[in-house]
Amino acid sequence: MPETLRVGIAGAGFAARFHWKGYRKVYGVPLQVVGVTSKTAASREAFGREFGCRAFASFEELCEQSDVVDICAPGFLHERLAVAALERGKHVIIEKPFTGYYGPDGAKEEAFCGNTFPKEVMLREALASCHRMLEAARKSGKRLGYAENWVYAPAIQKEREILEKTGGQILWLMGDESHSGSHSPYYGIWRFSGGGAIVGKGCHPLTAALYLKRAERPSANGQPIRPATVSARTHEITRLPAFRDAGCLRTNYEDIEDYGQMHVTFTDGTVADIFATELVLGGVHNWLEVFANNHRTRCNLNPINAVETYNPREELFRDIYVTEKIGTKQGWSQPAPDEDWQHGYPQEFQDFAESFYQDREPQASGELARDTVAVLYSAYLSAERHGAEVAVPLSADGVN
């Protein structure tokens, strides 16, 4: 292992910024962010200037100077960039969604419509993509970190501790990630994002649920508890002819759902209900409730009520950050004292840095990411069948 872990970031947008901030807080592992690359010279140079790191003109140059490549680019690029970095012998961190289905190779852009495209093909191809990424990691002997911050959120980690120390069994989980609409111009177009609310938001509480069920005492056969089936519905509420646009929600989605719900059963027969929407005002709405045989825990990621404040005039709070996607700062609000911390970002980069340095699996591993993708795309298949139950493919090659 090199003396200093050199990290290169692919992408210079929203995620790249909070990743950079997360790396600054890593302790006990010598780590340096060497630089960034992105699609346009303007965006990477602006990022380099703001954060004092190098702007690399190409992904290859970034790889050359890095021990870890952190992929903060849109989902349709994740597999390509991850495999390229692994083949160059680099550890890889991948933002959510781990991977997915982004349309047939070579299809004309306008010819692919994600919401009507056959979901059986999508599921098969998304799992094949996971398989190629996990295989590339195995062959290279390098680590894959899945940047699912919910795994590292203090509220979820507290529940993991409760589960482990009390030997509890989770019977039912219910969770949600929702807000008023994603900011990224890539989001809303399936060929860039790999899906809508289910993939873009549902992935978060879903992975946390899968993680907690894995953290439970293994089943009688010693195997971790994994997802078994899913029944799902998706809707496109802001594109309904009857939708009345009051100007409060993002509405310009091309071919994705803005509402999704998944009912997941696990291999031990217990269940989870996960919601994900672009329809919620009042800031991000991120929570997971755990109903166990010996306790009940409400994991609030955002908002939390560590601070409650009343602001009589909007302009008074002009320079004060309240919470993600809050909309208005007037009236009562619950400003986040440290939103990155409550979302688990610094903890995530700490775990990745240690796992690469100590050569161990990160808590948010490629295997967990693969199960997440398997549930998400099985959910789309179920939704295509109007909610019929679909078996989640569990084996490495996608065949049960």
Ligand SMILES: NC(=O)c1ccc[n+]([C@@H]2O[C@H](COP(=O)([O-])OP(=O)(O)OC[C@H]3O[C@@H](n4cnc5c(N)ncnc54)[C@H](O)[C@@H]3O)[C@@H](O)[C@H]2O)c1
């Ligand atoms: N975990 C979270 O809470 C969270 C939050 C937001 C986004 N994300 C994920 O992060 C990823 C990026 O999303 P974002 O919101 O930062 O999007 P964004 O649109 O803000 O930024 C995307 C960046 O990728 C760059 N890019 C495009 N093509 C590239 C290429 N070929 N090589 C290198 N860079 C390229 C763009 O130039 C841009 O800088 C997505 O996978 C998204 O789902 C995760």
